[in-house]
Amino acid sequence: xxxxxxxxxxxxxxxxxxxxxxxxxxxxxxxxxxxxxxxxxxxxxxxxxxxxxxxxxxxxxxxxxxxxxxxxxxxxxxxxxxxxxxxxxxxxxxxxxxxxxx
Numbered sequence: 001x002x003x004x005x006x007x008x009x010x011x012x013x014x015x016x017x018x019x020x021x022x023x024x025x026x027x028x029x030x031x032x033x034x035x036x037x038x039x040x041x042x043x044x045x046x047x048x049x050x051x052x053x054x055x056x057x058x059x060x061x062x063x064x065x066x067x068x069x070x071x072x073x074x075x076x077x078x079x080x081x082x083x084x085x086x087x088x089x090x091x092x093x094x095x096x097x098x099x100x101x102x
Contacts, residue, residue: 002073002078002081005078005081005082006081006082006085009082009085009086009089010085010086010089012086013085013086013087013089013090013093014089014093016086016090017030017089017090017093017094017097018093018097020090023094023098026090026094027091027094029090030086030087030088030090030091030094031087031091032087033083033084033086033087033090034083034084034087034088036080036083037079037080037081037082037083037084037087038080038084040076040077040079040080040083041066041070041077041080042066043076044069044070044071044074044076044077044080045066045069045070046069048069048070048071049069
């Protein structure tokens with residue numbers, strides 16, 4: 001399921017980045033989408049921080065704490081990963097188009 005979502009996300013993001021002619025708008029949209037995806041990760045960790053499996057207060061560093069509180073197979077995490085993947089795909093495709101058009 002996750003791989004299907006990721007592949008479809010990349011295809012749609014490549015199509016969108018080729019169709020969008022305004023370079024600044026593409027960059028601002030992709031940064032915005034990446035921020036939403038990262039925010040969803042933090043929200044998932046926050047809402048799961050009270051569960052038994054979450055070791056938020058025991059972990060040695062911040063990344064381990066966040067990682068222990070996230071269920072990566074939940075719907076919100078699939079959406080968050082797809083948003084981050086789409087944002088980075090648009091950035092990369094627009095950069096490649098810009099570099100090859102010179």
